[in-house]
Amino acid sequence: MSILDSKVPEGPIKDKWTKHKNDINLVNPANKRHIDIIVVGTGLAGGSAAASLAEMGYNVKAFAYQDSPRRAHSIAAQGGINAAKNYQNDGDSNYRLFYDTVKGGDYRSREANVYRLAEVSGNIIDQCVAQGVPFAREYGGLLDNRSFGGVLVSRTFYAKGQTGQQLLLGAYSAMNRQIGKGKITMYNRHEMLDLVKIDGKARGIIARDLVTGKIEKHSAHAVVIASGGYGNVFFLSTNAMGSNATAAWKIHKKGAFFANPCYTQIHPTCIPRSGDHQSKLTLMSESLRNDGRIWVPKHMKDVEAIRAGKLKPTEIEEENRDYYLERRYPAFGNLVPRDVASRAAKERCDAGYGVNATGEAVYLDFKSAINRYGNEKAHVLGIHNPSDAKIIELGEGVIEAKYGNLFQMYEKIVDQNPYKTPMMIYPAVHYTMGGIWVDYNLMTTVPGCYAIGEANFSDHGANRLGASALMQGLADGYFVLPYTIGDYLSNEIRTGEIPTDSKEFNDAEKEVSDRLEKLVNIKGTKSVDYFHKKLGLIMWNNAGMARNATELKEAIDKIKAIREEFWKDVRVSGSTNSFNPELVKAGRVADFLELGELFARDALDRNESCGGHFREESVELDGEQKGEAKRDDVNYKYVAAWEFTGEPSEAILHKEELEFNDIELKQRSYK
């Protein structure tokens, strides 16, 4: 057995969290004033944690690389947040939310953590409403819900298409109250560049002021990493430009195990890349698949004519279209889960049927929905024998009411009218389920160092359900960490203030400064982006939606080579002691160049297909599921937690065996 201790409490699953809260140690209010906590990142997890810890009486130092905590990328989440409130009286319960999340994660998450998540989900909605978050309401004044992919109930709370923004601004306002009181010291435009350990415990961080370039030492009794996911290892993703893995990677190198790095979610409905100038990808809400039908032309001559600009998609007859999701998955059709839809689009495009210049796009067509809604509406209005033009007019009105803001966003970016011609979509990297390994208390393998939100691995298994990321971030920050951190800090009440003039702090500071100096002094010939794009391409081609052993081994070698080249030939202009965005980017890409290798190593180890992870060697060979993903519960029902040893791909694998006592393991089927 491994050295990992998940610290999951004993007892029935529904009593574990209550029992644990009763058993863990607390810190008395007078002592909290003498304890400092560093929180890195101010998204939903970090922002809510910083506010809650400060309210409890701890001294919090919060760090954000942006110019304000309100800018963290949680703000871009569109769809909503799940909670088992059962306001719709449709049979929802904590158990159902727990079950859906474990099943959606393809049975690769830790049961006890997920149950706790479901248990506190209702509190999140109560808390946010009390803070003034303007959730959508019904005419009776009560909260409205919508349904999201992969589940049978309506449990998603939302604020237009800007739920993440409103929840983040709620956490930001709670932080502001504590900043105003002096309980949170906010460090904007600061980046954490290393973790400082003393006697094996996390005791502080080294951070860089991004405006002045000054390296700073900050001490604390605990360090909380809430820095989000690592999707930008792919260069192109729906993450913000600045989203990075540096904080997570630095603690990994200081002893925190990295779990399941290969679990990435690739979202099927993003706006395709239009050319090499592209810097990021924009997500279109998954809700579009409720009404859009996905297709590519059946015949290659039509594909070629479209690419040459000689044929419009609207001119292709029904019988010459391949609605491949409806063809392959008659039961779920266009509403198959994200991973299945993404792989199917890639399959068609790899076969040459992509419909734009880059060959990486499929159609999402609303014509049937417009006709259907138009006819319905005409009926409602009592219009008999409506003309085709009238039907289209009425139908477009219905579509606009449902998706108007998304259609407008699409038109702004692509310059085509999606009411009149099908949208083009393609999958893009969206979320990383993998992350820093944490126990039930959300503590990493470094004592006193915690990881919350997308930065940890714990709740989504191999695949995350829609509207669950916001739920997890806020659950960790508002309701889990503030309790569990006390268990560790109760032993720190006699520590006193931690000085930053110790050898450990000075050594870490020097290491950070030396690395920055090294970066600006390479004075090579290629820009940082050159290396980032090169890495991204390997990740996408060799470690993306579908992987095999040969290509993954090749990826490891290639990434090593790029990393070597980077440290010899990168050109970083400017100096270390000034506002220098190129230097900041260089540091982040240097870390991605290491993380990418571990990612490929983890993907290579996991010779099964599960959730968002598809191994070409592990498919069903016959029967109804022929060609579909084949999970291997006998050999891979574990969390892969990697211990850093020097070279990323030579990390040591520790396995946390997963136990499923409350849920029966089943094969997913969408046929």
Add this chain to the structure above:
Amino acid sequence: MSEKKDMDLTLKIWRQKDAQDKGQMVNYPVKSISPDSSFLEMLDVLNEDLVNKGDEPVAFDHDCREGICGMCSLYINGEAHGPDRKVTTCQLHMRKFKDGDTITIEPWRANAFPVLKDLVVDRSSFDRIQQAGGFISVNTSGNTQDANAIPISKIDADNAMDAATCIGCGACVATCKNASAMLFVSAKVAQFSLLPQGKVERKERVLNMVHQMDLEGFGNCTNTGACEVECPKGISLENIAIMNTEYLKASISKKA
């Protein structure tokens, strides 16, 4: 995709080494810009060129590049976030320009937004206004009342949501001839005054936020309405009217 051809452009960009530097406009040619690229991607191309030549790239703020984080700014040809309406600079596309155009790019200009470098300004004054009262004083606990305990009319909830969509980018200040922050401050005041949860502290909130706004050196509002026109999220001037009402009520009853 756009049918237009790639463009050659001249950029006139504000360069300023740091907060102390005087700063100046500098001309840069850029070639073969795709009309389908965004404005910031066009600046990426310029910066890649500058780095390859060994020059220092132009510093500008940006992050999400999907119009929601509020980090990007830029005063383009005399307009906050450029010529298009209801978009941030990151969602402005080059098809809005013509081959051969000269484009002037400046930072937000306001005393309360000092320039840090090139096109990057310090907007922490906005944060300090929010810290003065832009919140509801409720602690985190698992015991707040049930979210459905207080019904809120759909109209109030929708109006509060419209006010709450402010992204805090500062375009309203940059575009106002008085550099007033009234639209930004009023959006938060209005959001909370429309919701029952926010009504408890409405007087202190508006007085404290306005006090901080004045301390930061923002100008007064003279109702020109330029802020509403340039706001990428369409925040309504009505919020300013709501805030003025709230402020008046609070001032009178506080003194009494």
